[in-house]
Amino acid sequence: MKSKLPNIGQTIFTVMSQLAQNENAINLSQGFPGFDCDPELQELVTYYMRKGYNQYAPMSGMPLLREAIAEKTRKTLTIEIDAEAEITVTSGATEALFAAITAVVRSGDEVILFEPAYDSYQPAIELSGGIPVFIPLTMPDFSVDWDLVKSKVNDKTRLIIVNTPHNPSGYVWTSNDLDQLAGIVAHKPIYLISDEVYEHIVFDEKQHLSLLTHPQLREKSFVCSSFGKTFHITGWKVGYCIAPQSLSAEFRKVHQYLTFSTSTPMQLAIAEYLETKDRYLELSAFYQNKRDLFCEGLKQTGFKFTAAQGSFFQMVEFGHLTDLSDYELAVKLTREAKVASIPISVFYQNQTDPKMLRFCFAKSDQELERALNQLISYKLKG
Ligand code: PMP
Ligand code: GLN
Numbered sequence: 001m002k003s004k005l006p007n008i009g010q011t012i013f014t015v016m017s018q019l020a021q022n023e024n025a026i027n028l029s030q031g032f033p034g035f036d037c038d039p040e041l042q043e044l045v046t047y048y049m050r051k052g053y054n055q056y057a058p059m060s061g062m063p064l065l066r067e068a069i070a071e072k073t074r075k076t077l078t079i080e081i082d083a084e085a086e087i088t089v090t091s092g093a094t095e096a097l098f099a100a101i102t103a104v105v106r107s108g109d110e111v112i113l114f115e116p117a118y119d120s121y122q123p124a125i126e127l128s129g130g131i132p133v134f135i136p137l138t139m140p141d142f143s144v145d146w147d148l149v150k151s152k153v154n155d156k157t158r159l160i161i162v163n164t165p166h167n168p169s170g171y172v173w174t175s176n177d178l179d180q181l182a183g184i185v186a187h188k189p190i191y192l193i194s195d196e197v198y199e200h201i202v203f204d205e206k207q208h209l210s211l212l213t214h215p216q217l218r219e220k221s222f223v224c225s226s227f228g229k230t231f232h233i234t235g236w237k238v239g240y241c242i243a244p245q246s247l248s249a250e251f252r253k254v255h256q257y258l259t260f261s262t263s264t265p266m267q268l269a270i271a272e273y274l275e276t277k278d279r280y281l282e283l284s285a286f287y288q289n290k291r292d293l294f295c296e297g298l299k300q301t302g303f304k305f306t307a308a309q310g311s312f313f314q315m316v317e318f319g320h321l322t323d324l325s326d327y328e329l330a331v332k333l334t335r336e337a338k339v340a341s342i343p344i345s346v347f348y349q350n351q352t353d354p355k356m357l358r359f360c361f362a363k364s365d366q367e368l369e370r371a372l373n374q375l376i377s378y379k380l381k382g
Contacts, residue, residue: 005123012119012346016330020340026363026371029330029340031167031312034363037232038279044269057264059256060248061089061240065267068274069240076200076280077213085245088252089267091259092237093197093226098124099254100222100241101159104191105130109158114144116347118167118195130158134349140306142169146180153184160185163195164209165202165310168347168358172206172309182216191247192221197239200230200280202310203288212242219244222251227270229312230280232362236266287312287361290368294361297372302380303357312362315344319355321380326353333357337378339371 016029027034060066066083073081081087090096097120105111107129113121115134125132133152138145149160162181164173185192194211202208211217222243228234243251273279294314295307303316318329326343334340341357361368 004127008123012342016334016340016342019331019334023334023338023340025334025338025340026367026374027340028359028361028363028371029334029342031360031362032228032234033232033312034367035232038273038277040277041231041233041269041273044272045265048265048268053264053268055264057089057261057267059261060252061087061262062264062267062271065089065271065274066240068271069242072274072280073212073242075278076208077210079212079218081212081242082245086242086248088241088243088248088255089262090224090239090241090255091262092228093195093224093239094120094237095255095259096222096224096226096239096241097121097193097195099251099258100193100224100243101125101130101161102128102254102258103222103247103250104159104193106158108156110154110156111159111161112149112152112157113161114163115349115352116142116168116344117161117349118163119347121161121195122349131156132349133157136348136352137166137169137171139354142166142171144177144180146177146184149180150184153188153190157188157190159191159193161193161195162211165196165198167198167311168313168342168344169315170308170311170313172202173209175209178209178211178214178217181211182214185220186216190220192217194221194223196223197226197229198311199225200283201287201312202284203291203308206309208310220247222247230283231270231273236263238262238266238270290361290363290365293365294359294368294372297369297376301372301375312360314359314361315356316359317354317356318380326355326357330357333375333378337374339374 013030020027066087070081070083101124105128109130111125111130211221226239305316330343344356345351345353
């Protein structure tokens with residue numbers, strides 16, 4: 001069969017996780033927590049299953065969960081969201097992103113995205129006949145070059161996809177970024193998708209600035225997030241999309257035929273958990289300790305790095321240590337130092353190799369310490 005996605009193979013997350021398993025290496029590649037979620041949350045799922053909540057949920061999500069998301073948004077961003085009309089529960093952020101892209105993009109439309117870019121955006125754009133327009137983020141902090149963005153916007157631009165806190169760099173958008181974006185899209189038929197799955201993982205003096213907080217951006221935005229990151233449940237695949245009523249209506253037309261609805265007992269469990277637990281408020285401090293522990297150890301490895309501003313990823317530079325490509329080094333470290341990472345070139349369309357690796361520090365302190373010891377004792381040079 002002639003492929004609709006000829007250049008797409010297995011994702012690097014699957015490739016590196018598989019290699020880590022085969023090599024018996026510590027897996028700091030694919031981004032998922034290495035520890036379990038709260039047993040209370042697990043018990044709530046069992047409770048709702050036993051109570052008989054085992055059939056389809058309403059298409060747009062269980063009302064209790066949508067109310068709980070509205071309440072969380074009220075608490076964290078001090079804004080009002082209409083739970084009935086503006087929130088749709090999805091099967092992970094992946095589904096939310098796919099549905100939003102499909103709802104907006106028509107054949108020939110241009111979609112601006114920033115690279116390094118998370119890998120699920122491009123295939124979704126291409127399956128809708130859209131043309132991805134990649135704009136490189138500016139090294140070393142991976143901030144946005146707004147003059148470059150202005151120069152790429154034209155009559156065909158229909159959508160801009162942003163991601164804050166950013167995977168893989170951890171860059172967190174500033175209020176200037178929001179204002180610049182608002183200036184560019186004002187009075188133009190351009191929509192926005194904001195991937196905010198790391199919304200509750202932001203460090204130091206930084207603050208997560210959702211596109212929802214900016215009135216001009218909010219009216220054009222699909223804001224996508226996930227409970228996978230927030231409650232250590234990446235395997236549950238429960239996410240959501242917040243968008244104005246008219247955009248949510250179009251989003252739901254796609255969601256209705258993509259998955260129709262999301263696991264009922266999981267939605268009810270998360271809804272009840274959100275009512276009584278403000279766990280997401282403690283998440284930044286929890287991960288900041290892990291980032292600090294990891295960065296302290298990294299100082300002895302020879303890698304260069306700047307501590308991540310957000311997300312549960314830490315990038316490192318290695319160009320001064322070896323001429324290997326990032327992919328070669330990631331494989332070599334998995335095989336020889338027994339620590340798996342993600343090469344950054346995979347987040348670039350033309351496999352640009354900035355000579356950087358990404359490590360996931362969402363692991364127990366003991367596992368992080370073991371990984372660091374293995375990286376420190378491994379001779380990177382030569
Ligand atoms: N966006 C980004 C930036 C991610 O890192 C991830 C996955 N970790 C997703 C979307 C997908 O989220 P989910 O697992 O909820 O589908
Ligand atoms: N988002 C995760 C990461 O960046 C991976 C998710 C996946 O495996 N598709 O590592």
